[in-house]
Amino acid sequence: MASKVLVFCEIKKGKFKKGSLEALSEGKKIAAATGGGDVTAVVVGGSDAKDLASSLGQYGASRVLVASGDWLADWNSDAMTRAVVLAAKAEAPEVLFISATLDGKDLAPRVAAALDVSLGSDITGATVEDGRLVLTRPVYAGKTYVTLKLSGATQVVSVRPNSFTLETDGGDAAVEDLALDFSADDLKVKVISVEAAASEKPDLTEASRIVSGGRGMKGPEHFELLETLAEEIGATVGASRAVVDAGWRGHGDQVGQTGKTVSPNLYFAVGISGAIQHLAGMSTSKCIVAINKDKEAPIFKVADYGIVGDLFEVVPALTAEIKKIKG
Amino acid sequence: MRIFVCVKAVPDTNANLKVGSDNLTINPQGVKYVMSPYDAVAASKAVELKAANEGSELIALSVGKDNKESRQRIKDALALGADRGVFIKDDAAHRDPLGVAKALVAAIKAEESCDLVFFGRQAVDTQASAVGPMVAQLLDIPFVMDCISLEIADGKATVKRSAEGRVETLEVSLPAAFSAQRGLAEERYAKLKDIMKAKKKPQADFDYAFPDAGYEVTAMTPPPERPAGKIVGEGPEAVGELLRLLQDEAKSLSF
Ligand SMILES: Cc1cc2nc3c(=O)[nH]c(=O)nc-3n(C[C@H](O)[C@H](O)[C@H](O)COP(=O)(O)OP(=O)(O)OC[C@H]3O[C@@H](n4cnc5c(N)ncnc54)[C@H](O)[C@@H]3O)c2cc1C
Ligand SMILES: Nc1ncnc2c1ncn2[C@@H]1O[C@H](COP(=O)(O)O)[C@@H](O)[C@H]1O
Numbered sequence: 114m115a116s117k118v119l120v121f122c123e124i125k126k127g128k129f130k131k132g133s134l135e136a137l138s139e140g141k142k143i144a145a146a147t148g149g150g151d152v153t154a155v156v157v158g159g160s161d162a163k164d165l166a167s168s169l170g171q172y173g174a175s176r177v178l179v180a181s182g183d184w185l186a187d188w189n190s191d192a193m194t195r196a197v198v199l200a201a202k203a204e205a206p207e208v209l210f211i212s213a214t215l216d217g218k219d220l221a222p223r224v225a226a227a228l229d230v231s232l233g234s235d236i237t238g239a240t241v242e243d244g245r246l247v248l249t250r251p252v253y254a255g256k257t258y259v260t261l262k263l264s265g266a267t268q269v270v271s272v273r274p275n276s277f278t279l280e281t282d283g284g285d286a287a288v289e290d291l292a293l294d295f296s297a298d299d300l301k302v303k304v305i306s307v308e309a310a311a312s313e314k315p316d317l318t319e320a321s322r323i324v325s326g327g328r329g330m331k332g333p334e335h336f337e338l339l340e341t342l343a344e345e346i347g348a349t350v351g352a353s354r355a356v357v358d359a360g361w362r363g364h365g366d367q368v369g370q371t372g373k374t375v376s377p378n379l380y381f382a383v384g385i386s387g388a389i390q391h392l393a394g395m396s397t398s399k400c401i402v403a404i405n406k407d408k409e410a411p412i413f414k415v416a417d418y419g420i421v422g423d424l425f426e427v428v429p430a431l432t433a434e435i436k437k438i439k440g
Numbered sequence: 441m442r443i444f445v446c447v448k449a450v451p452d453t454n455a456n457l458k459v460g461s462d463n464l465t466i467n468p469q470g471v472k473y474v475m476s477p478y479d480a481v482a483a484s485k486a487v488e489l490k491a492a493n494e495g496s497e498l499i500a501l502s503v504g505k506d507n508k509e510s511r512q513r514i515k516d517a518l519a520l521g522a523d524r525g526v527f528i529k530d531d532a533a534h535r536d537p538l539g540v541a542k543a544l545v546a547a548i549k550a551e552e553s554c555d556l557v558f559f560g561r562q563a564v565d566t567q568a569s570a571v572g573p574m575v576a577q578l579l580d581i582p583f584v585m586d587c588i589s590l591e592i593a594d595g596k597a598t599v600k601r602s603a604e605g606r607v608e609t610l611e612v613s614l615p616a617a618f619s620a621q622r623g624l625a626e627e628r629y630a631k632l633k634d635i636m637k638a639k640k641k642p643q644a645d646f647d648y649a650f651p652d653a654g655y656e657v658t659a660m661t662p663p664p665e666r667p668a669g670k671i672v673g674e675g676p677e678a679v680g681e682l683l684r685l686l687q688d689e690a691k692s693l694s695f
Contacts, residue, residue: 125604188603191582215604219585222537222570226577231536231655234568251663253565256457257466258661259534264654301582305598305609316604322692346693357622364588364622365602370453370564371477371622379692390453396663400692402682408671415666418685422675430676434683439695 115150116244118143119206121197122169122177123214124158125188129165132212132274132319134172139239139277140210141173146241150207151175155200155291157193159186163288170286172279178204178291188216191302194223195295201228206267208246213271214319221271230265237276237376237397246270254370254393274319275376275399310365314349317368322348322379323398325368326356327391329384329405329424333361338425339383342432345439351375353385369394384424387412404428441496441555441592441614445486446544446575447479447517448502449510450565459660465533466660473509475516478560478620485625486558487521489592501547503528503540511643518638519630525643536655537566541574543648548579550646556597557617561586572619582612586621 118140122133137154144150154174156162162181169177180196193216201209201224211221213235225232238249246268248261263269317323324343326336336350343350352362354369368375370393380398385391387403387410395401396415403416404427413419420427451457452472460467475483483500490498500517504510506529514525528543548554557579559572569585576583588607589600592614601608602621630638672678672685686693 190585194577215586218569219573219583222568222573223577223583225570226538226541226574229538231538231653232568232570232574234537234566234570247658252567252660253451253457253466254453254567255663257459258663259657260659260661261534261655261657264656301612302584303611305611307609308607310605310607313605318604363602367622374567379686379690389456393453396666400686400690401666401669402686413669413671415669417667417669417690418682419669419671420673420675420678420682421671422678426676427679431679431682434679435695438683 116144116147116207117150117204118152118208118210119201119204120152120154120174120210121220122154122156123212123217124156124162124165127161129169130212130214130319131279132214132217132272135274135277135279136210136212136272137169137172137174138280139272140208141280141283143208143239143241143246147244153178153204153206154286155197157185157196159183166288167286171281171283173283174286177286177288179288180291180293184297187304187307189300189302189304190216190219190223191300193220194227196291196293197224198227199294200291201267209267209269211271213273215316217271221269225269228267228269230267230269231263233261233263233268233270235271235273237273239270251397254374255396256393273376275321275378317349317351317366317373317375320349320375321377322346323351323368323375323377324348324381324383325351325353325385326383327353327385328355330356330361336361338428342428345432345435353391382412382416383428385412386410387415441493442551442553443486443490443496443498443556443558444501444548444554445479445483445498445517445522445558446501446571447483447513448476448563449473449504449513450476450563453477453564459662464657464660473512475513476560476563476565478562478622480520481622481624481627482558482560482620483517483520483522484628485590485620486556487628488625489556490521493592498522499551500525501528501544503530503535503543505531514643515638516630518641519634520628524641526646527643528646528648530650532650534657535650536653537568537570538574538655539650539653540571541578543650544571544575545578546648547646555614559617559619561619561621569619572617576617579615579617582616583618584610584612584616585619587618588621588623590618590624
């Protein structure tokens with residue numbers, strides 16, 4: 114049976130999240146694998162949302178439902194939940210995809226609960242068998258994987274950023290208004306203020322490149338070295354727990370089983386020994402580079418490429434070489 | 441105020457887990473269990489709020505296998521400062537998040553009232569970050585994820601949330617639910633006398649008949665093997681070769 118697929122596409126800073134576009138591309142593949150169902154995107158955002166919406170055609174949407182208004186410009190998870198639930202009830206899709214960004218992880222479970230169906234959370238693989246999804250996801254921070262199936266009327270799935278390829282061979286999408294049945298006054302969560310973090314970089318959970326530092330960095334002041342390297346390659350800076358516990362970096366920067374689980378295309382571990390809890394959070398990275406002065410450090414066991422050496426010499430040399438290549 | 445904290449038994453993060461011979465669960469041999477680390481942060485905050493609001497009661501809830509390791513998590517919460525514990529037996533190998541949420545909701549609704557419910561930002565085994573938002577949705581109360589500070593006054597909570605690229609300050613009216621990011625509270629550690637005192641605190645079982653979840657785990661597998669890596673070289677001289685490999689072989693950098 115051809116499955117109808119609905120994909121929530123998240124806007125941040127006037128752009129769609131890459132993870133949402135990946136989810137859309139994957140949604141199109143899933144629809145095709147079930148015999149060619151419709152792929153509809155749902156977008157909730159400020160007054161620019163409508164203009165942005167038509168671009169979703171190329172990633173696979175044939176229709177885009179848009180709820181927009183100035184009061185929807187800032188993320189409010191209560192508003193998002195209500196809007197997406199409304200769209201899901203109206204469309205009754207067999208599959209609902211939401212990118213597992215930080216905010217998507219907040220949204221997806223609420224939508225699933227409101228629809229009274231379970232959730233495939235933060236999944237990294239999807240295939241179709243007998244018209245239903247077969248999903249895979251890492252558990253225990255990647256120490257093992259599980260395969261699971263959902264049998265509710267709507268299969269609600271949050272998909273991990275960087276796990277699916279982005280395709281741009283789609284066509285045009287029809288943009289339609291999604292009329293909401295609630296207003297700003299109905300919201301249970303009031304946003305008092307929003308402080309932007311110093312970094313404009315994507316969050317670790319969705320960054321496609323990450324440069325992480327460990328205790329080998331010797332102090333917070335030396336993270337400048339990593340910031341400069343990260344700047345050159347468009348990466349987000351992360352840290353080991355030792356660094357966070359020492360107060361050198363914020364809690365949100367911690368990579369690992371009790372920090373953030375990350376899956377970038379490229380992960381640099383600089384002055385990080387590679388404790389099991391750290392490895393658990395980053396072993397799904399596509400390419401891992403380790404820089405450590407101890408050639409016995411466990412990080413080298415998972416690294417694709419390693420340099421044995423003093424990071425205070427290797428990192429500046431690396432940054433300089435990249436600058437040279439870039440010209 | 442009546443405060444709830446939801447705590448889960450998870451394998452110690454130090455454990456090197458292997459898939460069991462059933463290809464469905466982990467091999468339990470030699471695996472130690474602990475309270476999920478973020479739940480300990482949530483519990484620490486709940487205890488702090490209980491102390492600051494006279495006449496409050498703090499109830500620890502846990503859904504888990506009917507064994508010592510799982511039940512011990514309720515005792516851990518009591519030792520940290522909870523007043524009483526409610527344990528919900530669940531014999532499923534993999535209980536889905538909606539099932540856990542529904543059981544917790546049933547246990548909360550069985551109490552006289554509810555003002556605050558605390559969760560960890562994620563359980564470090566399932567890593568779903570799903571149960572908290574689901575419970576809030578089912579109770580139809582506000583939920584704030586990844587809280588890094590929280591103050592209660594006049595029936596309202598003012599919360600800071602560590603969100604993507606930003607810190608939000610939010611206001612919600614009570615009852616409300618929250619998940620704890622590290623930093624929300626100074627983490628408490630039980631002393632021997634707390635552990636002794638906890639033994640006298642009330643613990644009850646709550647029976648819950650889990651509905652069919654429409655969620656089935658069909659297999660557990662080891663992670664995909666990573667191809668053997670290589671040491672590119674030593675010291676700064678190796679960076680040229682590293683960059684070549686990253687561009688030409690791994691195709692993970694291009695300029
Ligand atoms: C319950 C629990 C949960 C945990 N969760 C996490 C988690 O989520 N994430 C996490 O990261 N950790 C976690 N840990 C901590 C973990 O066990 C390790 O202690 C931690 O990861 C070590 O951090 P590190 O690698 O930065 O420091 P270290 O282990 O001290 O390693 C520093 C490394 O830097 C190298 N080095 C030193 N100087 C230089 C130099 N000049 N040049 C190059 N290399 C140098 C050293 O050779 C060494 O390998 C957890 C621990 C527990 C108990
Ligand atoms: N079995 C359980 N018993 C009690 N609380 C739970 C259980 N599972 C999850 N939780 C709570 O929900 C949070 C998020 O869990 P999860 O959605 O599995 O990542 C945990 O940190 C706990 O606070």
